[in-house]
Amino acid sequence: MQSLQQKASEWSGISIDDAFAIDDADLFHTLGFQTFVTLSTNFYNRVYDDDEEWFRSIFGNSEKEKAIQNQYEFLVQRMGGPPLYSQRRGHPALIARHRPFPLTHEAAERWLHHMAQALESTSAIDDDSKIKLTNFFRHTAYFLVAGVEVKDQNHHTPCKDAAQHPCKN
């Protein structure tokens, strides 16, 4: 059976090697903490201002400031910086945490559209880092779409509080 990673590569068009080039890059040290704060702020400003109500409403139960912090702390940690996200929220368990949301291919493309624009408007990010981040985001977006789809098919008990009782992805 195809793994979620393979499915994510097929749907996103990004190979596993390209998606995880971030692991050899240490982007946290190249770009610095503030760049990730700026990137997540630019991203969520766009999401919460989206003209497409169907997409904006996916974030309807989340406070913008909290969503920004969740994202930049995750990115700092994932890109080689201190484990700020796990210290505050526990295991990232991203599939479980996205399970409540309608993660369609269309939603993934809209998310990626806003992230591409946020990357463009974050001037501290050099072109090589931008490519690596874009590949990681694209692959991960489709990894989440595939993961949520599989979990829904299996009718697993939803995680009531993924922060306290992290589900395995």
Ligand code: HEM
């Ligand atoms: C949280 C939607 C892709 C990382 C969220 C939230 C929503 C959401 C509605 C809740 C906001 C909050 O309270 O933090 C989506 C949609 C995606 C997507 C529609 C399209 C595929 C991604 C990707 C990543 C990501 C590609 C990582 C590269 C996160 C993280 C959180 C989060 C770290 C915070 C989780 C928590 O601590 O509760 N996402 N997301 N998401 N998302 Fe996504």
